């Protein structure tokens with residue numbers, strides 16, 4: 063059964079009396095709306111586990127009674143960093159003013175110890191229910207489920223807060239949190255045990271050193287960094303008096319910035335360990351004793367959290383986080399026991415058994431570490447993020463659930479695993495580096511590569527997130543030509559992904575979308591434009607020799623490439639206009655012409671240009687063009703200048719104007735043969751175009767996420783932006799457009815797989831028109847919600863928007879694709 067908040071009141075503890083008159087005067091002067099005299103203030107104390115004494119203030123004035131809560135430091139000499147009510151006030155104020163995180167409103171902070179002896183603050187009294195026992199005895203099963211889901215959501219809500227925008231950016235250090243915490247609690251344990259103190263348990267020291275060796279990589283980058291509660295448990299939550307929803311998260315004494323996965327693991331403790339009963343024979347948690355009926359499994363609880371925060375499934379590092387939580391709890395118990403032995407514990411009778419509990423917890427940590435499996439590799443079905451947001455969205459809407467794991471756009475287990483890995487890589491590796499890459503791209507070293515980029519490429523290879531774009535049929539051709547169909551494809555990387563992971567275009571769609579969320583991500587996975595299109599050309603049309611010379615280093619990520627088709631002097635959306643000449647002379651071709659917008663040509667790693675020009679100006683209109691491979695270092699190739707896109711030069715890759723003056727290349731560099739340029743262009747542009755569309759869906763998804771977060775944090779004219787009707791209508795319309803486009807892009811990828819480039823050209827054209835326009839609309843809305851910040855370079859939105867805008871022109875302007883769609887439509891009508 064739940065306790066009502068008022069049930070937890072007790073008489074004021076001996077020695078905890080306050081100077082009521084002084085408090086009354088102070089509150090009247092500092093709490094807005096506090097009843098003025100004549101009024102009577104009575105105090106009672108909350109009895110449930112507060113290390114900071116907490117009081118109910120009831121002020122009666124005539125027939126009305128107003129209730130407030132006062133929270134103060136304990137009296138006496140305190141450890142410097144403990145009982146920081148000032149910090150509690152700071153975090154509660156920031157959350158209650160700027161966000162929708164359910165916390166009590168705070169009214170005033172008093173740091174003057176002369177009023178009631180110590181600093182204190184006054185906050186709103188929340189009348190509701192508190193569940194002291196995580197097994198929820200006496201609660202019907204269906205409500206238990208709702209209560210646990212509401213708890214996961216509450217945790218996710220404050221973990222999603224952008225601390226920088228609510229004034230909490232300096233509330234703590236986000237990086238290396240676990241690293242510092244392991245040392246802190248190890249030191250604490252050493253201070254509480256040893257000679258003349260309770261016995262030191264060697265298993266605790268071993269635990270510390272295990273933790274030091276297993277600190278997750280995401281901890282050092284701060285990728286999982288954000289607001290941390292520090293003691294997030296069900297009994298620190300006030301639920302609504304009748305509904306199963308959270309109205310207040312309490313006890314922020316230990317809050318800071320840090321690794322949020324520690325909060326998640328701490329809140330999962332009831333599944334691992336139950337120390338609520340002092341005299342229990344076993345302290346095992348639900349996972350051993352059985353989950354009380356109605357309470358979701360740990361995996362379901364975590365899936366709820368991940369789906370609200372959008373965080374990746376924590377499978378890989380879960381062992382560490384739980385072991386760390388137990389380590390911290392053990393150290394705290396050891397401290398309590400030590401203080402009890404010394405005669406100054408505040409924990410009452412429970413302190414007597416704290417020494418025993420510390421050892422129980424240490425044993426529990428080791429049992430957990432030694433478990434073969436602690437969490438499934440992926441979320442339970444029904445919670446999967448299959449089909450992107452769409453499936454999740456449909457399942458959430460009432461009664462609309464799709465039959466599990468069926469349907470056209472439900473990815474396989476293999477794709478789900480890759481997707482989860484990719485999401486984690488983005489969180490841990492890519493987003494934390496975005497600013498650093500951007501800073502370099504603004505500096506005088508802009509045309510150099512950030513050393514981290516090459517390191518990230520190596521990591522991506524090791525994770526098996528490399529060359530995922532390569533479609534099966536192209537991989538098969540290259541395998542035959544290069545490796546005589548043998549399986550032992552040589553590769554510089556452990557996971558042997560030189561020819562990709564054997565994915566279809568549709569399967570790649572689920573992954574490419576995620577890469578598109580960041581402009582610097584695709585090349586880290588060797589999946590960036592224009593390289594993928596160029597590699598596709600080589601895979602499909604290159605000779606064995608061409609593949610060996612150019613394709614292998616491209617697949618390995620050792621070099622990059624450009625595609626030089628567009629020319630400044632002619633309308634290049636109609637490639638028949640192209641004027642660059644490619645003239646045969648003996649064993650060579652001589653190239654003359656000027657190209658521009660050759661993306662990637664500024665990149666210091668760029669070695670190869672695929673140049674489109676005319677080998678025969680008198681041949682049939684579509685047989686004049688050819689493509690030829692040109693080493694960028696060939697004499698006569700001049701990379702003249704980078705072009706700007708709305709002020710972005712996209713350093714270090716850039717879009718270059720390139721002049722070819724009597725450039726002589728070996729005749730064997732011609733692709734497929736003279737006059738075959740159009741044919742190759744068709745093959746190149748199908749999948750390449752779709753990759754742009756997939757990335758645009760990802761860019762829009764990022765815009766949606768940023769838009770929603772901003773709206774939930776920023777108040778305008780007394781209300782959060784999220785509460786404004788016009789915003790709600792706009793965000794909903796954006797979601798509708800995004801989902802429509804995602805389906806179109808996936809459908810196009812599926813048709814490309816099943817019907818081939820030619821037959822799928824209509825739907826690819828539709829996707830190519832829809833995706834940039836949708837992304838522009840969504841990103842424009844996201845910028846609008848960010849106000850001036852949205853159009854600045856302080857967020858990624860303006861750059862994403864600029865990139866999306868170019869794609870209404872690049873790879874064929876909208877009008878050209880609309881022309882294709884119209885032609886096919888009319889042809890069908892004539893049949």
Ligand SMILES: Cc1cc2nc3c(=O)[nH]c(=O)nc-3n(C[C@H](O)[C@H](O)[C@H](O)COP(=O)(O)OP(=O)(O)OC[C@H]3O[C@@H](n4cnc5c(N)ncnc54)[C@H](O)[C@@H]3O)c2cc1C
Nearest residue numbers: 625626627628633634635659660661868872873874875877
């Ligand atoms: C950021 C960026 C990167 C690029 N990267 C590359 C690259 O790597 N390699 C490369 O070769 N090129 C690249 N391009 C160039 C791009 O492919 C061309 O700009 C595009 O094909 C259009 O050619 P154009 O600029 O000559 O415009 P034009 O052909 O002059 O067309 C101008 C406008 O005319 C209109 N129009 C065209 N056709 C029709 C029609 N049938 N009906 C009605 N109106 C029409 C459209 O509004 C179109 O925008 C890039 C461009 C940008 C912006």
